Amino acid sequence: MNTKQNADNPEIILTGDRATGPLHLGHYVGSLKQRVALQAIHEQTILVADMQGLTDNAHNPKKVSSNILNVVADYLAVGIDPSKTTICLQSQLPALAELTMYYSNLVTISRLERNPTVKSEIQNKGFERSIPAGFLTYPVSQAADITGFNASLVPVGDDQLPMLEQTNEIVRKVNSLAGRNVLNECRPLLSNASRLPSTDGKNKMSKSMGNAINLGATEKEISAAVKSMYTDPNHLKVEDPGNVEGNVVFTYLDVFHPDEDYIKQLKEHYRRGGLGDGTTKKVLEECLQDMLRPIRERRSEFLDDKAQLVDILVKGSQVSREKTSEVLFDVKDIFGLNIF
Template identity: 70%
Template sequence: MLDTPNTLTPAINSKTIATGKKILTGDRATGQLHLGHYVGSLKQRVELQQGNQQTILVADMQGLTDNGNTPSKVASNILNVVADYLAVGINPAQTTICLQSGVPALAELTMYYANLVSIARLERNPTVKNEIQGKNFGRSIPAGFLTYPISQAADITAFQAQLVPVGDDQLPMLEQTNEIVRKVNALANSEILVECHPLLSNVSRLPSADGKSKMSKSLGNVITLDASDQAIGQAVKAMYTDPSHLTIDQPGQIEGNVVFTYLDAFHPDTIFIAELKKHYQRGGLGDGKTKQILTDCLQALIAPIRARRQRLIADKGYLTEVLKKGTEQAKEESQQTLDKVKTAFGLNLL
């Protein structure tokens, strides 16, 4: 079996898309969502639900790919993720929120697609390679983790998604999805699946406080969406700035300064931040002042989200009902795609 050559799928920005698109996105249920999720995707999802057909997947099965021995970590976070979605403004009346394990077509599609992809191709996927190294799997790689791109392809194609909001580190995953789409269409001799395009945000990767890695649940360096004012202040206080900016009167550098990276990402007044940068660069502005501005900004952003989230998480019956209703809708839609793929494989006897 030959693998389809890797070709770059053009990425687009949400500001340039028309309405009426099918969109698929989601998160693994391995912990609460955080500011990296918010600026990288959640904020965009709230905007995209207006006039588009958006499905958001709580990816519990994919959460097991590196938590198979501790499944309680996944099970205990499913409703946490749903609460995060609703708290930031995702509306279940406009967006289908569903549970991956509750949509049988996804697992079946994954099995069919697995027969179209070689182990060598999976191991060449840069996203998979980097995560394998980061998790120190060595050769003890869980099979589910290695085949993660195939499962993701099943998710995307099941809902015929045209757009997938992702960070730039996930672009190789979408390339592999489109390779699978082309192979299935070749089998069917018809365009039964659509190729997807990545939808990048302005901040696709938010750094951690030390600036050495991205904000990540697995690395434990996150500011969650229900963080207290005290926790936010402590996180900002620890942020990396310019190590050579020793006194207020000295000029400071913006590049690599995590505080300004966050101000660019979260502060609503871009003109004010532009002037703040100039002040910092010419000298006369201390790190304490810039960190206080960021602290105030993040506290103002998170406070209403935290309040809504606290009310939501106290009503687990409502969260479960939202997930159940969305999952039923997702089952119907994904079954239509599964029927077409089974026909392409000649497995439609019954």
């Protein structure tokens, strides 16, 4: 993490998740752990992006609505503290929709079509020419999210860098229209953690692929996920020498096991032969069960008290509504629309 800034000069951080499913170990490694660390030093807001979740799920809105509180419970379970991090709901912040409308006039369709992240997502989702307008234009909405909070630092994976470029292009256009710096450009905060592979070693982790371990996974689900995990396909007998590279069990052990030396020994043993996948999986399962048990329990307690989760979102959204309205005021001012 590049959190070199000191506490006297906190950054404004905006981060968030599409509320389209419960969060999993990939989120934990890629962003949640980082957020827990960041909330101690910086002014952090987490946006539960329900509207963005709808851009490709409008015909199955339950996928979004049913996951809003799950995601909030995931946050709290891993240690995100609502007294340090503002957690808010995108659909509760009308200023973000309004900013999106204004920014849309400053971005061309062809520019959006050239966005590499959107391009690859369109391909993945098989949209071709039937892309929903809201999906093609979601980088504009994301620019509204980021600038609406006046964020200086945005934690992203490197596949999301084109989104920040798009945001900063809009920022420069707005500032050039204003003739002064009304909005701030944001910088990416790239996580040091490399992307956690899916349990099948093939794809990006996703709930629908069944290749992710959710933060709320039961003991049985964890056990089954580890047992089915991709290892070295040429490691047929226990006595065979095995490969640890590309072997998902070892990748997870590297990430999650607390004892580095022990894992180093385990790898050497596996490489020279004589160590079965059953044994390495047992080690991994034990470590994941230990790690996820308290998270699962806290998550379940939070979900038992939905009123508390709603209350956290209400309070966070209230604070965020004020912040984003101020930015909207400044942007409308550039267009001369604050006539009353």
